[in-house]
Amino acid sequence: SWRLREVRQLSLDGVVLSIVDATQLKAIKVVANQHFSMVSQSKDGLLPTAAAGRFAIDGQQYQEWAELSAGDIAGVRSYQWSLEDGIWRQQWVHGQQMTEQVWQLVDTE
Numbered sequence: 001s002w003r004l005r006e007v008r009q010l011s012l013d014g015v016v017l018s019i020v021d022a023t024q025l026k027a028i029k030v031v032a033n034q035h036f037s038m039v040s041q042s043k044d045g046l047l048p049t050a051a052a053g054r055f056a057i058d059g060q061q062y063q064e065w066a067e068l069s070a071g072d073i074a075g076v077r078s079y080q081w082s083l084e085d086g087i088w089r090q091q092w093v094h095g096q097q098m099t100e101q102v103w104q105l106v107d108t109e
Contacts, residue, residue, distance in 0.1 A: 002029045002088060002103035004040070010098045017097065029103060031055060036064055057081075062090060 004027035009017040025048075027040035037052040053067035062081040079090040086105035091098055 001106040002031070003027070003106050004029070005087075005102040005104050008100045008102070010100065012093070012096060012098060028106070 004022060004025065006019055006021045007025065008019050011017060024043050025040055027038060027049075029036060029038040034054055034056070035052070036055045037050075039050040040048055042048055047070070049070065051064070051066040051069040053065045053069075055062065055064045057063075060080050060082070062079045064077050064079075066075060066077070077092065079092050081091070082089045088103040088105070090101045090103070
């Protein structure tokens with residue numbers, strides 16, 4: 001289980017365009033048994049996105065197939081990913097921007 005720390009929009013040369021942190025958008029993603037589910041909640045209590053479906057990892061490529069979704073995340077998404085010290089980064093390029101989601105492993109204690 002993963003908790004969203006922040007979402008960053010960057011230009012392709014790495015300039016930060018915007019940051020949304022966990023005080024503005026809360027999200028939890030569960031990844032297990034080749035399936036994922038994710039739901040987010042905005043500061044005002046709305047649920048802007050939710051999705052569930054299958055995932056696959058091939059090297060540094062992580063793909064999600066949203067079989068059920070609400071918001072703007074239907075279909076297939078492909079990410080470059082990295083994992084270090086319980087921090088999972090997912091990045092994808094769209095147009096002239098890159099989006100990076102930063103997830104933190106949920107402590108089970």
